[in-house]
Amino acid sequence: xxxxxxxxxxxxxxxxxxxxTTAAGSGHPGGSLSAADIIATxxxxxxxxxxxxxxxxxxxxxxxxxxxxxxxxxxxxxxxxYFPTSELMSxxxxxxxxxxxxxxxTPGVEACTGSLGQGLSIAIGMALAARxxxxxSHTYCLLGDGELEEGQVWEAAMSAPKFKLSNLTxxxxxxxxxxxxxxxxxxxxxPLAGKWKAFGWHVIEIDGHSIPEIIAALSHREEGKPTMVxxxxxxxxxxxxxxxxxxxxxxxxxxxQLGQALEGLE
Amino acid sequence: MIATRDAYGEALLELGxxxxxxxxxxxxxxxxxxxxxxxxxxxxRFFDIGIAEANMMGxxxxxxxxxxxxxxxxxxxxxxxxxxxQIRVSIAYANLNVKIAATHAGxxxxxxxxxxxxxxxxxxxxxxxxxxxxxPSDAAEARKAVAAIAREAGPFYLRLGRPKIPALGEQPxxxxxxxxxxxxxDIAIIATGYMVHEALKAAEGxxxxxxxxxxxxMHTIKPLDKKAAVAAAKGAGRVITCEEHSTIGGxxxxxxxxxSQEYPVPxxxxxxxxxxxxxxxxxxxxxxxxxxxxxxxxxxxxMVR
Numbered sequence: 357x358x359x360x361x362x363x364x365x366x367x368x369x370x371x372x373x374x375x376x377t378t379a380a381g382s383g384h385p386g387g388s389l390s391a392a393d394i395i396a397t398x399x400x401x402x403x404x405x406x407x408x409x410x411x412x413x414x415x416x417x418x419x420x421x422x423x424x425x426x427x428x429x430x431x432x433x434x435x436x437x438y439f440p441t442s443e444l445m446s447x448x449x450x451x452x453x454x455x456x457x458x459x460x461x462t463p464g465v466e467a468c469t470g471s472l473g474q475g476l477s478i479a480i481g482m483a484l485a486a487r488x489x490x491x492x493s494h495t496y497c498l499l500g501d502g503e504l505e506e507g508q509v510w511e512a513a514m515s516a517p518k519f520k521l522s523n524l525t526x527x528x529x530x531x532x533x534x535x536x537x538x539x540x541x542x543x544x545x546x547p548l549a550g551k552w553k554a555f556g557w558h559v560i561e562i563d564g565h566s567i568p569e570i571i572a573a574l575s576h577r578e579e580g581k582p583t584m585v586x587x588x589x590x591x592x593x594x595x596x597x598x599x600x601x602x603x604x605x606x607x608x609x610x611x612x613q614l615g616q617a618l619e620g621l622e
Numbered sequence: 623m624i625a626t627r628d629a630y631g632e633a634l635l636e637l638g639x640x641x642x643x644x645x646x647x648x649x650x651x652x653x654x655x656x657x658x659x660x661x662x663x664x665x666x667r668f669f670d671i672g673i674a675e676a677n678m679m680g681x682x683x684x685x686x687x688x689x690x691x692x693x694x695x696x697x698x699x700x701x702x703x704x705x706x707x708q709i710r711v712s713i714a715y716a717n718l719n720v721k722i723a724a725t726h727a728g729x730x731x732x733x734x735x736x737x738x739x740x741x742x743x744x745x746x747x748x749x750x751x752x753x754x755x756x757x758p759s760d761a762a763e764a765r766k767a768v769a770a771i772a773r774e775a776g777p778f779y780l781r782l783g784r785p786k787i788p789a790l791g792e793q794p795x796x797x798x799x800x801x802x803x804x805x806x807x808d809i810a811i812i813a814t815g816y817m818v819h820e821a822l823k824a825a826e827g828x829x830x831x832x833x834x835x836x837x838x839x840m841h842t843i844k845p846l847d848k849k850a851a852v853a854a855a856k857g858a859g860r861v862i863t864c865e866e867h868s869t870i871g872g873x874x875x876x877x878x879x880x881x882s883q884e885y886p887v888p889x890x891x892x893x894x895x896x897x898x899x900x901x902x903x904x905x906x907x908x909x910x911x912x913x914x915x916x917x918x919x920x921x922x923x924x925m926v927r
Contacts, residue, residue, distance in 0.1 A: 413689070460687075460716045467687065468716040471707050477677045478712055481684020481692075484669065488645070488690070495684075508708070511677035519669070 357400045359567040365435060366396035366567075367621055370594045372431035372444050374617050377608035380448035383456070386604040387500060388428035390531040390564070390589040395425075397570040398496060399432040407437035410463045416493050417482045419467045421475020422500035422529060423457040424606070429465070430454050438464035473506025475499065476526055480516050483524040483582075496574070497526045502534030505543045510555075516582040517556030524582040525574060526557075529564065531591035535605050549586055557584040564589035594621050623786035627725040629761035630782050631656025633768035634693060638664045644772065647682050647694045649675050654784075655695040655725045675700045679708040679720070686718040691772055694720060698727035698740035698781060706746055713777050714750040721771050722747075723780040727757075728866035729899045729907045730785045730816060736898035745871025747779035748844050755844040756797070757781040757865075757873075759790055759818035763841060766795035783866075785904050787816055790839075798842045800850035806836035809922050810854035810861045814840045814873045817864035817892070820908075823915035824922065831919075833926050843873050848880045855887040860925045862890045864918055866908075869893040890921045 357365075369392045377383035398418055399405075406412045420429050427447060434441040439453070439462070446452035453462055457470025467478045479497035486493045503509065516524055528548070536542050545551075549559045558578035562569040564587025573585040591605070592598030595617045598609075609617050637644045638660050645667045652658040652670060661668035671678040675696055682692040694701070701724035702709070713720045724743065731739045747755050756771060756778060758764035764782060771778040774797060793801050803818070804825050813821035818839045825835035838854055840847065840863075855861050861881065863874040874891030881887060894911050908914050 417688075419684075467683070468711050471711045474676075474680050474708055474712045477680020477708075478684040478687070480677075481681040481686070482688050483684075484681065485685045485688030485690050488667065489688070508674075508676040508680065511671075511674035512680065515671055515674065515677055515681070 359571065362396050362400050362567045365400045366393045368435055369396055369428050369431040370621055371618060372441065373427040374595065374609055374614060376427050376430070376444045376447040378611060378614045379445050381608060382448060383427055383608050384424040384606050385427070385608060386533070386591040386598060387422060387529065387531065388425045389593045389595060389598065390591045391425045391498060391529045392428050392593065393565045393567060394498060394527055394529065394570055394587055395428050395432045397567055397574060399436045401571055402574045407464065410438060414491055414493060417466050417479065417495040419469065419475040419479045419497045420458055421469055421497055422472070422503050423470030426456065426458050429458060433464040472503040473508040476509055476512035479524060479526065480512055480519070480521065483521045484519060486523055495524050499526060499528050501528055501530045501532065501539050501545060502542070504528065504545055513552065513555045520580045521582045522577055522580055525585065526582065527585040527587055529589050530586050531589045533591045533600065533602050533605065537602055552584045557582050559584045559586065561586045561588065565593060596620050623788055624761035625784060625786045626758050626761055626764040626782040627656050627784065629764035630723055630725070630768055631659045633765045634660040635663060637768065637772050638667065641691065641772070643689060643691045645669065645685055645690045645692045647671055647678050647692055649673055649678050649696040649700065651696050657695045676705040676708045679705045680712050682720045683712040683716065683718050686720045687716065692720050693723050695723045695725065697738060698724035698743045699738055702740065702743040702746045710750055714752045717752045717776055719775050721778045721780060723782060725782040726784045727781045728783060728816065729894065729911055729913065730783055730866060730904040732904045732907065733901050735901040739899040741868045741894050741899060742871065743781065744843055744865070744867050744873065748871065748876065753777050753779055753844065754842070755779045755781070756842050757815040758841055759815055759839055760787060762789060763793060763795055767841065770795060770797050781815065783816055788819060790818065793839065795841070798845045798847055800847040801839040801841070802836070803839050804835070804837040806834040806858065808834045808858060808926050810836040810838060810858040811864060811918060812838045812840050812851060812854060812861060812873070812877055813864040814843060816866050817913065820913065820915045821864050821918055824918035827915060827919050828922055831923065833922060835922060840873060843876055846876045846880055848884065851877050851880050852885045855881050855885045860888050862892060862918060862921055862925070864892040866913055867893050869895055888925060890925060892918055892921060
């Protein structure tokens with residue numbers, strides 16, 4: 357798929373993020389919108405997967421470690437054909453499939469996440485298994501920047517280079533905001549690229565809303581090393597009244613705001 | 623005299639030969655957990671994650687989700703308490719085929735003291751949906767348990783001990799099915815792990831005192847063999863449970879939960895009493911914390927009279 361078409365998919369993901377969270381009356385639009393371009397590129401360009409056969413052993417794996425961005429993941433999975441888009445409007449509703457945070461009961465979801473800091477370790481296990489089986493599959497993992505405050509992330513950071521996992525690519529959705537405010541105030545993360553380099557990762561920094569840059573970073577392979585992509589993004593990207601607004605981390609647009617939000621999407 | 627952890631190391635080796643999907647993880651304790659044997663024979667399938675238990679559980683989850691059968695080992699305190707949330711979300715919620723084989727459980731860890739004596743690990747693991755809990759009582763049973771949990775899909779917690787313990791003799795092993803080791807009519811003693819030995823000693827002593835005690839080896843704490851527990855309660859009318867674990871949330875709680883709803887009878891729960899342990903020799907600690915045949919027999923006499 358061409359960059360222009362992927363951008364269109366990202367727009368559709370954003371529409372579903374807004375519609376589904378407003379229908380649910382809760383959820384996390386801010387970090388779903390910041391990750392929409394990365395997730396669109398994964399599902400409509402990078403990942404080797406078969407929506408009609410979610411358990412295809414040769415598939416690439418994607419672990420959404422920042423599980424609260426589930427609305428964006430669900431939208432991508434539905435648009436890719438894992439389940440009907442009509443399911444998206446039942447997000448977070450009792451008796452329905454789409455949980456507030458990812459669960460493996462949903463076709464296409466590879467790991468249970470939502471308690472932060474756990475996904476990168478799981479991705480390492482998947483990458484090790486692929487190597488043991490001599491499968492081509494590549495493993496991708498998307499982390500939030502606030503999530504990096506969890507100690508387990510750095511345990512994982514230390515271990516992936518030990519195992520020389522060149523079949524592992526992690527991405528940080530660097531939107532610079534978390535629930536209590538800017539990451540720089542809650543818990544400073546810089547120098548972020550320097551930290552990952554020091555741990556032995558190949559580090560690439562990109563504009564996380566530029567599809568060509570995302571494509572290039574996700575397809576990069578470094579011999580004997582895992583790759584970390586620091587994707588600079590805007591929380592709430594695409595919705596003027598949500599961009600860089602902390603409160604939309606974990607609050608849906610009201611039904612009144614929804615029309616305005618959908619209209620403003622580029 | 624063989625420790626259950628030694629049997630675990632041997633069993634892993636056999637499994638590794640038989641099944642290429644078996645992989646083993648450790649957190650810098652492979653000498654103590656005995657996974658080092660597997661590591662030596664199958665270096666490509668052994669992963670030392672270093673002193674990072676949370677990461678180890680996550681990596682085990684990833685391996686399991688890709689079809690491997692990971693055994694993740696460290697001491698019981700670290701395997702359960704330190705990474706409870708990783709086990710809860712990454713492993714149990716996803717119902718992944720991860721086997722957490724923890725050694726150095728209970729007070730018989732001895733000299734290392736309270737920080738290293740897991741007395742609440744059964745309670746923690748038992749509380750998680752999908753998780754099953756197995757506590758072998760001797761080396762032969764540990765071997766069989768390792769093979770059984772490898773065959774059965776889904777997450778397991780296998781609780782192993784540090785000290786060498788005697789053999790109980792050949793017993794059948796079926797997950798979720800208690801073994802009747804001794805029949806009796808006055809009181810039923812339901813024990814798990816090392817305490818099965820003390821229960822048998824107690825039953826023998828009680829016989830001399832004219833009390834007929836049944837002894838049940840409840841090696842699987844979850845799913846509990848409720849049928850066997852209820853049958854024991856019906857037969858003897860009184861039940862004592864014994865575990866090298868806190869009286870809160872372990873075998874005693876599991877049996878009490880079952881009996882209180884299906885066939886309530888007077889019960890005593892033998893275990894550590896809402897307390898941390900301390901440094902000392904295993905035998906001294908078992909005695910000080912009330913985990914010997916003498917304590918079991920005293921409780922039985924009190925109940926029968």
